[in-house]
Amino acid sequence: MRLMMTIKIPVEHGNKAFADGSMQRVLQEVIEKLKPEACYFMMQDGLRTALLFYEARDEFRILEAHEPLFAALGASIDETPALSWDDMQRGFADSR
Numbered sequence: 182m183r184l185m186m187t188i189k190i191p192v193e194h195g196n197k198a199f200a201d202g203s204m205q206r207v208l209q210e211v212i213e214k215l216k217p218e219a220c221y222f223m224m225q226d227g228l229r230t231a232l233l234f235y236e237a238r239d240e241f242r243i244l245e246a247h248e249p250l251f252a253a254l255g256a257s258i259d260e261t262p263a264l265s266w267d268d269m270q271r272g273f274a275d276s277r
Contacts, residue, residue, distance in 0.1 A: 182236070182237050182262060183218075183234060183235070183236055183237070183262070183263045183264070183265070183268070184234070184235060184236075184237050184243075184260050184261065184262060184263060185232060185233070185234050185260070185261045185262075185263040186215075186217075186231075186232070186233040186234075186235065186246075186258060186259070186260055187225075187230065187231075187232055187258065187259040187260075187261070188230065188231040188232075188233070188250055188254075188256050188257075188258055189225065189226070189228045189229070189230050189256060189257045189258075190204070190228060190229040190230070190254045190255065190256050191228065191255050191256075191257075192227070192228065192229075193255075194254050194255035194256075195228075195229045195254065198253060198254050203253050203254075204253075204254060206253075207249045207250060207253045207254055208231065210249055211233070211246045211249065211250060212233070214242060214245060214246050215233060215235040215242065215246050216235065216236075217233040217234055217235035218234050218235060218236070219232075219233075219234045220232070220233050220234075234263055243260070
């Protein structure tokens with residue numbers, strides 16, 4: 182299943198993590214672990230935000246990715262199923 186992980190980093194945690202280099206290290210770890218098909222970085226609600234689109238094959242890997250984000254960055258994380266147009270077309274065909 183393809184998921185969109187939204188990572189929001191509080192300003193104070195983010196400033197500290199940026200200054201000591203842990204933000205880059207933790208994000209690199211998470212990206213290497215999940216191997217997302219796309220990553221985007223932006224500001225959302227005044228917070229540093231990352232969107233990672235990845236295929237969840239081994240669910241326990243999700244927890245391995247979450248924990249460093251919580252511990253090092255104080256991040257809030259949302260996981261949302263994300264369908265491609267091909268996925269939607271298969272769903273339309275199956276519902277007939």
